[in-house]
Amino acid sequence: MSEGENMGRVGEIIETGAAILRSGPICDECLGRAFAKLGHGFSNGERGRSLRTILSMIGVSGRTGACWVCDGLFSRVEDFSARAVAAVEGVEYESYLFGVKLTARLRQMELFLGEKFPTGLAEPLKHAFNREMGKAFEARVGHGTLDLTHPHLSFIINLERDRIELRVLSLYIYGRYCKLVRGIPQTRWPCRLCQGKGCEACGFTGKQYSESVEEIAAAPFLTAAGAEKAHLHGAGREDIDARMLGTGRPFILEVLSPRRRTLDLSLLQEAVNIGSAGKVEVSGLHFVSRETVALVKETHAEKTYRARVCFESEVTPADLARALSSLVGTIHQRTPVRVSHRRADLVRERRLLDADGTLLAPREADLILRGEGGLYIKELISGDGGRTVPSLSERLGIASYVAELDVIDVTSESFPDF
Numbered sequence: 001m002s003e004g005e006n007m008g009r010v011g012e013i014i015e016t017g018a019a020i021l022r023s024g025p026i027c028d029e030c031l032g033r034a035f036a037k038l039g040h041g042f043s044n045g046e047r048g049r050s051l052r053t054i055l056s057m058i059g060v061s062g063r064t065g066a067c068w069v070c071d072g073l074f075s076r077v078e079d080f081s082a083r084a085v086a087a088v089e090g091v092e093y094e095s096y097l098f099g100v101k102l103t104a105r106l107r108q109m110e111l112f113l114g115e116k117f118p119t120g121l122a123e124p125l126k127h128a129f130n131r132e133m134g135k136a137f138e139a140r141v142g143h144g145t146l147d148l149t150h151p152h153l154s155f156i157i158n159l160e161r162d163r164i165e166l167r168v169l170s171l172y173i174y175g176r177y178c179k180l181v182r183g184i185p186q187t188r189w190p191c192r193l194c195q196g197k198g199c200e201a202c203g204f205t206g207k208q209y210s211e212s213v214e215e216i217a218a219a220p221f222l223t224a225a226g227a228e229k230a231h232l233h234g235a236g237r238e239d240i241d242a243r244m245l246g247t248g249r250p251f252i253l254e255v256l257s258p259r260r261r262t263l264d265l266s267l268l269q270e271a272v273n274i275g276s277a278g279k280v281e282v283s284g285l286h287f288v289s290r291e292t293v294a295l296v297k298e299t300h301a302e303k304t305y306r307a308r309v310c311f312e313s314e315v316t317p318a319d320l321a322r323a324l325s326s327l328v329g330t331i332h333q334r335t336p337v338r339v340s341h342r343r344a345d346l347v348r349e350r351r352l353l354d355a356d357g358t359l360l361a362p363r364e365a366d367l368i369l370r371g372e373g374g375l376y377i378k379e380l381i382s383g384d385g386g387r388t389v390p391s392l393s394e395r396l397g398i399a400s401y402v403a404e405l406d407v408i409d410v411t412s413e414s415f416p417d418f
């Protein structure tokens with residue numbers, strides 16, 4: 001840019017600045033914001049003050065009073081930052097992010113400023129305010145870094161309600177669990193009668209089952225993290241009456257609003273395993289990101305089962321072997337009757353990858369079955385009244401049913417195991 005052009009530009013800035021000043025009382029932050037893209041290393045306040053000084057030298061001075069654009073918002077930064085600090089007392093964090101919910105009036109005035117004085121150099125009120133909040137907060141607490149994607153603390157300054165809304169990033173811990181006893185659901189199951197409110201039938205616990213893998217695994221974490229709530233996100237789930245053995249099932253424990261984030265996971269693993277009194281065992285715990293939850297939940301892992309199967313009449317070892325090997329392949333399963341109240345009624349195709357068995361008695365066998373994720377084993381054996389085709393009942397010509405079921409392996413390369 002030539003010197004002449006530069007001088008022309010200075011003239012424009014002075015002119016626009018003077019027009020803004022004449023429009024009503026305005027603070028240095030808002031005046032400076034209108035020219036935020038000019039110069040590096042200045043704050044908007046400094047830009048505004050400099051421009052005001054120059055303008056006053058040529059006889060243009062602004063009116064005094066509350067800023068017509070922000071109504072003195074920037075003078076409240078210190079107050080808000082003090083409140084933000086108080087809100088996170090005792091909370092462990094490394095990073096933060098500020099957001100703001102403007103009042104309708106502020107939104108209007110901001111729009112009006114941009115329309116009336118289109119400098120092409122302005123910084124939006126929200127950006128400027130959030131940045132100033134971050135600076136003031138960091139100055140008070142003496143640590144912390146701005147994080148735009150996964151901040152430990154997310155503050156929203158709600159100006160409409162004059163309050164600070166705080167969200168603390170959950171902790172996400174990946175691991176595998178074994179469920180060594182039958183009769184425990186994977187997650188907390190609200191009482192069917194009261195939907196969790198608490199009634200006589202559930203002994204005012206609000207729960208259908210007195211404990212769950214989720215509650216057993218979460219208890220030591222809640223104490224250690226100073227949190228009140230945790231969710232267990234499993235890579236699928238076994239039936240309540242099935243055990244989960246072998247290397248266990250992948251899960252992510254999400255600890256909500258933790259006050260402490262530095263946790264000794266090997267100590268907590270021990271605490272879960274001792275505290276569960278032989279019911280649940282967790283292993284391989286490590287911290288993961290929030291995105292891993294979707295990965296673990298949506299992975300269709302291959303599963304291996306051990307099933308104790310009973311037959312309505314006697315079966316020979318040869319019949320069993322023939323029936324099992326003929327089952328390997330594609331299975332058509334219409335949504336089982338027992339889950340049809342919560343799953344869409346449709347026919348799924350899932351593959352049975354491997355089937356092996358030992359006859360323990362003429363009417364009883366032990367089977368090892370490996371199948372694609374989503375294959376229903378109880379129905380693969382019983383046939384579910386013709387809804388699963390083929391089935392062991394159909395291939396044997398003898399009604400068969402699962403008496404006991406254990407999941408012994410859950411495998412996928414997608415799982416973030418060590």
Ligand SMILES: [Zn+2]
Binds near residue numbers: 031068071
């Ligand atoms: Zn202002």
Ligand SMILES: [Zn+2]
Binds near residue numbers: 195203
């Ligand atoms: Zn109840």
